[in-house]
Amino acid sequence: xxxxxxxxxxxxxxxxxxxxxxxxxxxxxxxxxxxxxxxxxxxxxxxxxxxxxxxxxxxxxxxxxxxxxxxxxxxxxxxxxxxxxxxxxxxxxxxxxxxxxxxxxxxxxxxxxxxxxxxxxxxxxxxxxxxxxxxxxxxxxxxxxxxxxxxxxxxxxxxxxxxxxxxxxxxxxxxxxxxxxxxxxxxxxxxxxxxxxxxxxxxxxxxxxxxxxxxxxxxxxxxxxxxxxxxxxxxxxxxxxxxxxxxxxxxxxxxxxxxxxxxxxxxxxxxxxxxxxxxxxxxxxxxxxxxxxxxxxxxxxxxxxxxxxxxxxxxxxxxxxxxxxxxxxxxxxxxxxxxxxxxxxxxx
Numbered sequence: 477x478x479x480x481x482x483x484x485x486x487x488x489x490x491x492x493x494x495x496x497x498x499x500x501x502x503x504x505x506x507x508x509x510x511x512x513x514x515x516x517x518x519x520x521x522x523x524x525x526x527x528x529x530x531x532x533x534x535x536x537x538x539x540x541x542x543x544x545x546x547x548x549x550x551x552x553x554x555x556x557x558x559x560x561x562x563x564x565x566x567x568x569x570x571x572x573x574x575x576x577x578x579x580x581x582x583x584x585x586x587x588x589x590x591x592x593x594x595x596x597x598x599x600x601x602x603x604x605x606x607x608x609x610x611x612x613x614x615x616x617x618x619x620x621x622x623x624x625x626x627x628x629x630x631x632x633x634x635x636x637x638x639x640x641x642x643x644x645x646x647x648x649x650x651x652x653x654x655x656x657x658x659x660x661x662x663x664x665x666x667x668x669x670x671x672x673x674x675x676x677x678x679x680x681x682x683x684x685x686x687x688x689x690x691x692x693x694x695x696x697x698x699x700x701x702x703x704x705x706x707x708x709x710x711x712x713x714x715x716x717x718x719x720x721x722x723x724x725x726x727x728x729x730x731x732x733x734x735x736x737x738x739x740x741x742x743x744x745x746x747x748x749x750x751x752x753x754x755x756x757x758x759x760x761x762x763x764x765x766x767x768x769x770x771x772x773x774x775x776x777x778x779x780x781x782x783x784x785x786x787x788x789x790x791x792x793x794x795x796x797x798x799x800x801x802x803x804x805x806x807x808x809x810x811x812x813x814x815x816x817x818x819x820x821x822x823x824x
Contacts, residue, residue: 480683480809482603483581485633486554488521493547493555494610496530497540498562498589501611503531505653508615509559515614519625520632522555524610530559537564541571544593548580555632560611561588561719566694568592569701574600583632585609585804587797588719591687595701598685598808605631605824606687606715607796607804616800617651618662623801631804631824637812640803640820643668643795648753648766650720663800672792674778676815680746680789684811686715688797690723693731696738709743713811717750717797718773722759725769729776736784746789746813748805748820749777750797789815 486492494513496502502509509531513524527543529535547556569592578600585608586593597604607613608628614620620628623643630638645665651658686692695701703709718728735741752773754766761769774792781788791813796803805811810823 480603481581481601482635482809483583484554485583485635486522487633490522490554491525491552492516492522492557493527493550493553494524494530494557494559495527495540495543495547496535496559496562497544497568497586497593498558498565499560500529500532500535501560501562503533505611507656507659508611508653511659512610512614515620516610519620520629525553537567538571540568544568545573545576548577548582553582555583556585558586558590558609560609561586561590563589565589565592566691566698566700569596572596578602585628585631587802588688589691591691592695592701594687594807595685595695599701599703603809604807605804606684606807607631607802613802616663617659621801623795623803627801627804631806634824636823637821638824640794640822642670643801646751646795647800648751648798649755650757652757665800669793671794671818673815673818674790674792675787676789676818678789679812679814679816680711680713681810681812682712682745683808684713684715684805685709685808687717687807689716689718689728689731690721692716692735696734706739706743709740711745712743713813714741714744714747715750715796715805716747716777718752719798720753720756722753722756722769725772725776728773729780732777732780733783736780741781741785741788744785744788746811747781747791748794748796748811748813749774749790749792751793751795751799753798789813791820794820
């Protein structure tokens with residue numbers, strides 16, 4: 477296993493870059509964005525620094541790449557966080573200067589469409605962090621979820637082991653950012669259901685790779701940031717989670733199946749599957765429909781894994797990705813999955 481390269485961590489009082497590598501949604505929805513910036517300052521003691529494309533919708537891929545380069549190259553910037561995701565960050569990748577970024581490693585936080593940049597950084601030799609965006613997690617109405625806040629604090633400022641724990645309460649139903657009343661109180665949550673373990677008779681410790689399933693599918697189609705020597709992933713921990721676009725079980729199965737056809741699935745010794753988002757404004761599922769959606773997605777993943785990697789240890793409904801709370805997972809860093817003890821520990 478190649479030793480991961482963790483970049484130096486910031487300290488309270490340092491400057492953190494806030495960029496929009498996917499979409500300049502802070503310009504459309506300033507309320508959650510400003511709330512997220514406020515929490516970066518007041519709860520984490522960091523000073524956010526914005527870039528030209530951070531609040532601008534319609535920025536070109538080159539303009540967004542310029543912001544990424546500026547954030548990594550500035551010695552006064554000690555960490556970088558995405559404002560939110562998007563849907564075309566893959567078009568930014570060809571403009572990135574790998575040597576500039578490799579020479580200036582910094583912790584980067586993001587998820588969803590930022591799976592593109594996470595995969596790029598791992599391939600460049602830099603550990604990044606799957607989770608935390610300014611608008612969603614830090615801009616959560618009422619308050620950050622305590623588990624999200626604690627995980628992010630540990631990932632930002634500490635180095636060493638951190639145990640992930642199942643959410644006591646969670647939610648995936650959103651409220652309209654355009655409605656000021658949304659921010660009057662915390663969102664409603666429901667009791668946690670724990671994690672589900674399969675083939676949990678062993679301990680796996682390895683480097684993570686994966687992310688948002690839809691984005692991984694695009695990277696596979698474009699053949700970008702996927703190691704050609706698949707032994708790079710041997711013994712690792714695969715991360716898979718789905719977005720608010722609510723891909724069908726058929727789409728999920730086909731994407732995971734095609735990862736199997738490429739020879740990827742059998743390389744990983746453990747698979748962590750994020751708790752699926754089951755509600756969106758376009759598809760506001762009832763609780764019953766949401767439960768069916770989640771069950772169908774689980775069976776889709778299981779069907780593909782049975783065919784291509786039947787002995788892999790799997791943990792379902794882990795609290796990362798498009799869910800609340802959202803636990804931060806080091807991307808390319810060390811993840812320990814202890815089946816007999818039913819424990820997941822990451823190294824920040």
